[in-house]
Every structure is written in structure tokens, then in C-alpha cells.
Amino acid sequence: MTERFMLSRRELLKTSAAGAALGLASASFPISRAFAAAVTVGFIYVGPKDDYGYNQAHAEGAATLKAIEGISVVEEENVPETVDVQKSMESMINLDGASLIFPTSFGYFDPHMLAMCAKFPDMQFRHCGGMWNKDKHPMNAGSYFGYIGMGQYLNGVAAGHATKTKKIGFVAAKPIPQVLLNINSFLLGARSVDPIITCQVIFTGEWSLAVKEAEATNALVDQGADVITCHVDSPKVVVETAAGRGAFICGYHANQSPLAPEQYLTGAEWNWAKVYKMFVDDLVAGKPLPNFTRGGLADGFVKMSPLGPAVSEAARAQFDGTLAEMMKGGFSVIKGPLKNNKGDVVATEGQTFVEAAIELESMDYLVEGVVGSTA
Amino acid sequence: MADTVSSASVPVMPGAQGYPTALEWIARRAEAFVIPLAALIVGMALFSLFIALVGKSPMQLYETMWRGGFGSWFSIQNSLSRAAPLLLAALCVALPARLGLVVIGGEGAIVLGGVAAAAMGVATSGAPAFFVILAMGVAGLTAGGIWIGAVGALRHYRAVNETISSLLMAYIAIALMNHLVEGPLRDPASLNKPSTEPLAEAHRIGNIPGMDVHWGLVVGVIACILSWLLIEKTRWGFAARIAGGNVRAAQVQGLAVGPLIVGFTALAGAFAGLAGMLEVAAVQGSANASLAAGYGYTGILVAFLARHNPLAIIPVAFLLGGIDASGGLIQRRMDLPDATVLVLQGMLFVVILFSETLYGRFKAFNPDLWQRGDLVKRPDLLKGTA
Numbered sequence: 001m002t003e004r005f006m007l008s009r010r011e012l013l014k015t016s017a018a019g020a021a022l023g024l025a026s027a028s029f030p031i032s033r034a035f036a037a038a039v040t041v042g043f044i045y046v047g048p049k050d051d052y053g054y055n056q057a058h059a060e061g062a063a064t065l066k067a068i069e070g071i072s073v074v075e076e077e078n079v080p081e082t083v084d085v086q087k088s089m090e091s092m093i094n095l096d097g098a099s100l101i102f103p104t105s106f107g108y109f110d111p112h113m114l115a116m117c118a119k120f121p122d123m124q125f126r127h128c129g130g131m132w133n134k135d136k137h138p139m140n141a142g143s144y145f146g147y148i149g150m151g152q153y154l155n156g157v158a159a160g161h162a163t164k165t166k167k168i169g170f171v172a173a174k175p176i177p178q179v180l181l182n183i184n185s186f187l188l189g190a191r192s193v194d195p196i197i198t199c200q201v202i203f204t205g206e207w208s209l210a211v212k213e214a215e216a217t218n219a220l221v222d223q224g225a226d227v228i229t230c231h232v233d234s235p236k237v238v239v240e241t242a243a244g245r246g247a248f249i250c251g252y253h254a255n256q257s258p259l260a261p262e263q264y265l266t267g268a269e270w271n272w273a274k275v276y277k278m279f280v281d282d283l284v285a286g287k288p289l290p291n292f293t294r295g296g297l298a299d300g301f302v303k304m305s306p307l308g309p310a311v312s313e314a315a316r317a318q319f320d321g322t323l324a325e326m327m328k329g330g331f332s333v334i335k336g337p338l339k340n341n342k343g344d345v346v347a348t349e350g351q352t353f354v355e356a357a358i359e360l361e362s363m364d365y366l367v368e369g370v371v372g373s374t375a
Numbered sequence: 376m377a378d379t380v381s382s383a384s385v386p387v388m389p390g391a392q393g394y395p396t397a398l399e400w401i402a403r404r405a406e407a408f409v410i411p412l413a414a415l416i417v418g419m420a421l422f423s424l425f426i427a428l429v430g431k432s433p434m435q436l437y438e439t440m441w442r443g444g445f446g447s448w449f450s451i452q453n454s455l456s457r458a459a460p461l462l463l464a465a466l467c468v469a470l471p472a473r474l475g476l477v478v479i480g481g482e483g484a485i486v487l488g489g490v491a492a493a494a495m496g497v498a499t500s501g502a503p504a505f506f507v508i509l510a511m512g513v514a515g516l517t518a519g520g521i522w523i524g525a526v527g528a529l530r531h532y533r534a535v536n537e538t539i540s541s542l543l544m545a546y547i548a549i550a551l552m553n554h555l556v557e558g559p560l561r562d563p564a565s566l567n568k569p570s571t572e573p574l575a576e577a578h579r580i581g582n583i584p585g586m587d588v589h590w591g592l593v594v595g596v597i598a599c600i601l602s603w604l605l606i607e608k609t610r611w612g613f614a615a616r617i618a619g620g621n622v623r624a625a626q627v628q629g630l631a632v633g634p635l636i637v638g639f640t641a642l643a644g645a646f647a648g649l650a651g652m653l654e655v656a657a658v659q660g661s662a663n664a665s666l667a668a669g670y671g672y673t674g675i676l677v678a679f680l681a682r683h684n685p686l687a688i689i690p691v692a693f694l695l696g697g698i699d700a701s702g703g704l705i706q707r708r709m710d711l712p713d714a715t716v717l718v719l720q721g722m723l724f725v726v727i728l729f730s731e732t733l734y735g736r737f738k739a740f741n742p743d744l745w746q747r748g749d750l751v752k753r754p755d756l757l758k759g760t761a
Contacts, residue, residue: 083456090449
């Protein structure tokens with residue numbers, strides 16, 4: 001926050017009058033409509049814009065649009081998944097003249113964004129999460145999402161080289177398919193370095209619950225894990241706690257290296273700038289916006305944080321090699337023979353699941369080597 | 376509750392001091408309006424200083440707030456939508472408060488009311504729509520009533536502090552909701568956002584005709600009016616106020632304090648549970664983690680600002696709904712963080728709490744003190760109003 005602790009007498013007088021003058025204010029001080037731009041794009045976040053995580057990743061994407069001529073960006077943070085978000089969208093349309101809105105939290109889609117799509121058929125809405133279905137949902141709605149599992153696999157490669165105890169840890173929010181795929185990918189990446197590595201997972205039960213995230217991180221380090229990653233909305237608490245305990249860190253959602261520059265190995269980040277620019281370019285060109293778009297590392301939807309100083313030469317070589325292979329396309333993290341951690345076969349010899357495989361969307365298991373339970 | 380004390384214990388002597396009766400009538404009632412209004416203005420003036428310190432114009436801020444919360448038909452509907460759940464949530468605090476209990480765990484009753492209603496809606500989905508909605512309402516009322524009623528029972532029969540127990544039980548309720556929507560009640564199709572099965576369109580509650588606000592607002596207003604009648608105009612309400620003033624005295628009088636406490640807390644919880652049901656039926660369409668949106672906690676603020684008067688809850692909820700509604704516009708127009716409106720809410724809260732100490736201190740509001748010498752003749756008046 002930029003604070004200016006200068007208060008002239010004139011300002012002070014204005015200030016003290018402000019409270020009393022509330023009723024008159026709207027009549028006597030017309031606000032300038034600074035939104036004369038050709039296109040106004042609205043962004044809505046479920047948490048703070050500077051959370052070093054999910055919301056910051058979107059806000060960084062939104063920030064790149066501000067530089068584009070003729071584009072005006074309006075943003076709202078900390079908007080809950082209730083009628084509030086419906087009203088925020090409506091307010092952006094009615095008061096700011098927004099014509100394209102990105103409600104970025106998963107829970108904004110149904111029923112909130114869909115309600116607004118029906119109410120404003122001429123406006124465009126694109127939601128982060130991959131739930132749009134052309135048989136069920138209107139054409140002014142749409143989805144975009146990224147495949148980030150391979151990013152966690154690369155995190156695992158870096159972690160596999162860094163761990164001395166052969167135990168790595170994962171702080172997870174909820175046992176839903178996306179999170180389970182990330183946990184499994186992290187462990188499988190580490191096992192590509194050394195197959196005796198195990199990964200302990202702790203679920204906090206909430207997307208954002210700082211106290212439990214800190215407790216979980218401490219518990220993982222207490223049990224011997226020396227590389228920690230996570231899938232919660234804001235990794236800040238996990239990163240700072242793990243760094244304080246001397247563990248290495250693999251990031252998630254955004255780049256957390258400023259929080260622990262020495263111990264940060266790498267991180268799986270969203271690259272929403274690319275996606276948002278694509279939508280806005282189409283909008284400015286007058287082309288119809290895509291209704292469904294997804295991509296991974298090779299498509300530029302996901303990127304890796306620069307490797308940190310603690311990453312060894314051997315680790316760097318394997319990391320770069322794996323990344324190059326992924327960029328070619330067709331790489332499978334989940335491939336047979338593979339068992340879950342209860343001993344059941346989840347992929348037979350020769351069976352592979354590329355990142356876009358529909359089976360991965362309903363993942364309900366943790367692979368062998370992950371210590372923890374989905375229920 | 377200085378207003379109720381003064382009107383109950385001080386005999387009204389119209390025209391006794393030689394002033395016009397109407398003026399005395401106004402003076403006696405003005406206190407309840409003038410003090411909160413003055414507190415609001417002081418709170419906003421303090422907030423202006425804060426805004427000026429971070430280098431923004433308070434004028435522009437209040438102009439933006441006015442525009443975002445109250446300045447147009449759209450903004451008013453926006454504020455009313457946000458106020459709707461706060462009415463019932465605030466009753467969950469205000470009703471026990473009249474018995475001297477500080478219940479702050481309404482959030483738990485809201486989420487469980489929502490889950491119970493969603494489960495009921497799915498279980499009875501074959502029945503006529505009217506019956507389904509009614510059954511959902513009953514389920515929400517019951518779940519919330521049991522939850523906060525248990526807080527009251529723990530208070531009276533086991534001497535467990537109701538503030539702590541209700542807060543802790545809210546955490547249990549949220550954990551229970553998560554367990555139910557991620558386990559037994561989960562719709563298998565809700566992969567990445569565990570939810571109960573969606574309600575059929577016919578079983579949803581729609582908007583008030585001509586407005587973009589759902590029927591929950593009307594339900595909330597009716598509940599506030601009924602609660603006011605209960606407290607001010609019935610013998611149960613009278614008994615509750617006696618018990619709230621002095622439990623021992625109430626017991627000596629032969630009042631059944633236990634049933635009163637359990638009954639009032641259960642009713643309070645039932646209202647919160649109904650708020651959860653409305654959230655499911657009118658907004659979300661299913662029960663999921665979004666139910667724990669903090670309405671129960673904002674309800675505490677509303678109830679305290681309304682000084683636990685159910686009728687005052689209505690305008691206060693509208694005011695806070697408006698502050699909330701304007702929060703988005705403040706972020707967008709002034710580049711201030713979301714926490715800005717929280718700071719304003721906090722400042723208002725502190726100033727209003729402080730203003731509680733001012734009741735009965737102004738001679739202008741007490742015609743009995745208007746003439747010199749009255750203090751000597753009627754020293755009991757000072758005691759009653761201090």
C-alpha cells in the first residue's frame with residue numbers, strides 16, 4: 001500500500017466536513033467517468049489480489065491487459081461465491097460498462113455466472129474452470145482452464161534431487177480430482193529421480209485456512225519431509241513456514257520465490273496473461289470468443305518459475321530434459337504399470353493417460369508412494 | 376436497553392413541567408434516533424481521516440459509496456439483496472441478547488439449516504412444489520433451532536458459556552457440512568466443487584415481482600416484525616426481558632427461566648437456519664461450502680448496531696448491505712483494497728458501542744429533568760437513567 005502521511009489544512013477541513021456532507025455529496029461532486037475506453041473488461045477474484053497464489057496469478061494476467069491501448073480493466077477482490085458475485089458482475093456491467101467479464105473462482109460458475117449470462121445475453125462471460133458444456137450452457141458463457149499436472153511433475157523432479165530424507169510433503173486443500181492429480185504428479189516426478197521417495201499429504205479441508213496450512217506444514221517437516229509443495233489458494237503461509245523450518249519449497253499458482261529466495265527450487269505457475277490477451281484480441285478484432293479453451297505447458301497456459309540457487313546441476317539437466325520432452329507433446333504423467341496406495345491397479349502395463357485424458361477429470365485415488373488418504 | 380428501562384420505570388407525566396406534551400413526547404423518543412445517528416456521523420468522520428491519511432479523497436469515497444449502495448434503483452436492489460440474509464442472521468444474535476446472552480455462532484445454524492433444507496429438497500423432490508419448499512423451510516428452521524437451542528440448554532443446565540460454545544459449535548457445524556456434502560449427500564456429478572444434488576427449478580425461490588431481490592428479504596422483514604412483537608408485546612417477551620435484566624429476580628418471581636432461554640435460543644437458531652434454507656433455495660440451488668459466507672458474523676455487527684431491537688435491524692441491515700455493495704465500486708473506482716469497507720464497519724462498530732454509554736446522560740431527552748430542582752425532588756430518576 002502506498003501511504004502518504006501528508007495532510008494539509010485544506011484537506012483536513014475537507015475531511016471533517018465529509019461525514020456530514022454525505023447526503024449532499026452526490027449532487028455537488030459529480031464523479032468523472034474515467035471509463036471512456038473502447039472495451040472494458042471485468043475481473044473478479046475470490047481472495048486478495050496479492051495472495052502469492054491463485055488470485056495473484058489471475059491479477060497478473062489482468063495487469064498485462066492494462067497496457068493494451070483501448071482496453072480498460074476493472075477488478076474486484078475478496079468477492080464470496082454468493083449473490084455478492086452476481087451483483088458485482090451486474091455492477092461492472094451497469095456502472096462501468098464492462099462487456100467481457102472473467103469471474104475467476106471455480107464456484108462462481110453455477111449458479112452465479114449462469115444467472116448473469118441469462119440476464120445479459122449481449123455480454124460475454126468466460127469462467128476459469130472448464131465447466132462449460134455446449135449442450136447445457138449458453139453461448140455467451142465459456143470456460144478456460146489449464147493443465148498444470150505436468151508442472152507439479154517438474155516440481156517433483158526438482159524435489160527428487162533436493163531431498164535427503166527421501167520424504168517430501170504436500171499440503172492440499174480438498175481431495176478433489178484436480179488436487180489429487182497434482183499430488184500424484186508431484187510424487188511421480190520425484191520417483192523419476194529416485195523410486196524410493198515417498199510423499200506425505202495432509203488435507204486442510206478448505207481452500208484458504210492459514211492456521212491449518214501452517215500446522216500441516218510443520219507436521220510434514222516434523223515427520224521428516226524436507227521438500228514441501230502445496231495446492232491451496234494462497235501458498236504464502238506454507239512457503240514461509242517451510243522456509244522457516246529449513247525445508248526446500250516448490251511453488252504453486254504463482255511465483256513465490258520472493259518469500260524464500262534461497263530455498264525455492266521452482267514452481268508450477270499459471271500463465272493467464274496469454275489466455276486473457278487471446279480473448280481480448282478476439283474481442284477487439286470483432287471475432288467471436290472461443291467458448292472452451294484449455295491448454296498446458298506446451299500451449300503456454302502454464303509455466304515454470306525460474307530454477308532457484310539450490311537446484312543442482314544434475315537436477316537442472318533432468319528438469320530441462322523432461323521439460324523439453326513435455327513441450328513436444330504427448331507426455332503422460334499417469335502411465336502403467338501403476339497402482340494406487342491401496343494396492344489396486346489404476347493403469348495397466350502400456351496404458352497411458354495424456355494430460356487432456358477425460359479419465360483424469362474424475363481421479364479419486366492417490367498413487368503408490370503417497371502417504372495419506374482421500375477420505 | 377436504556378430505552379426500555381426508562382420507558383418502563385419512569386412514569387410519563389404529560390405536561391408536568393409546563394412544556395407542550397407533544398414536545399415531551401418527541402424528546403423521550405428522540406434519544407433512540409439521535410444518538411445512533413450522531414454515532415454514525417462521528418464514525419464516518421473518523422473514517423474520513425483514515426482515508427485522507429492513505430492519500431485518497433474522503434469526498435470521492437463517500438460519493439462512490441452513495442453511488443454504489445444507494446444512489447440508483449440498481450444500487451438499492453443490490454443493497455437489499457445483500458441485506459436479506461443479514462436480517463435473519465442478526466435476529467440470531469438479537470433474540471438471545473434480550474435474555475442477556477451473547478450468541479455469536481449463528482454461522483453454524485445457517486450452514487446446517489442450508490444443508491438440512493437441501494437434503495429435504497432432494498428427498499421430497501417428487502412432491503408438489505409448494506410442499507417441497509415448505510418442507511425445506513421446516514428442515515432449515517429445525518436444524519438451526521436444534522443447534523442454537525443446544526447452546527441455550529448448555530448455558531442454562533450445564534453453565535457453559537454461550538459465547539464460547541456457540542462459536543466453537545459454528546466450527547463443528549462447518550466441518551459437519553463439509554463432511555456431509557463431500558460424503559453422504561454429495562452429488563457424484565459435482566467433481567471439483569462438492570455439493571448436494573441441485574434442486575429442481577420448480578423448487579427454487581424466485582424474486583419479488585418487479586424487483587431483482589429474492590423473497591428472503593420479505594421473510595426477513597416479517598421475522599423482524601414478529602420478533603419485535605414477541606419481545607415487546609407478549610408475556611414471554613416480557614418474561615425474557617426480566618430474565619435478561621436479572622436471572623435471580625426472574626427465578627424468584629417464579630418465571631421458568633430454563634424453558635425461556637432454550638426457547639429463545641432455539642427460535643434465534645431457527646431464524647438463522649431459515650437464512651441458510653433461503654440461501655440454498657433462492658441463491659445457490661444446492662448446499663456447498665459457499666454457504667459459510669460469513670453472514671452469521673456480519674449478523675453480529677448488525678444486531679449490535681441495532682442495539683438488539685428487531686425493528687432497528689431492518690434499516691441497519693440495509694445500511695450494511697449498502698456499505699458492502701459499495702465496496703466493489705470503491706475498489707474499482709478508487710483503487711482501494713477490499714479491506715476499506717471492513718475498516719469502516721469496524722470504526723462504526725466501535726463508535727456505536729461507545730455511544731451505548733451516552734444513553735440517559737442528556738437532559739434534553741428527559742423532560743422530567745427539564746426544571747431545576749427536579750433532581751432534588753426525584754433522585755430516583757437519575758438512578759434509573761444512569
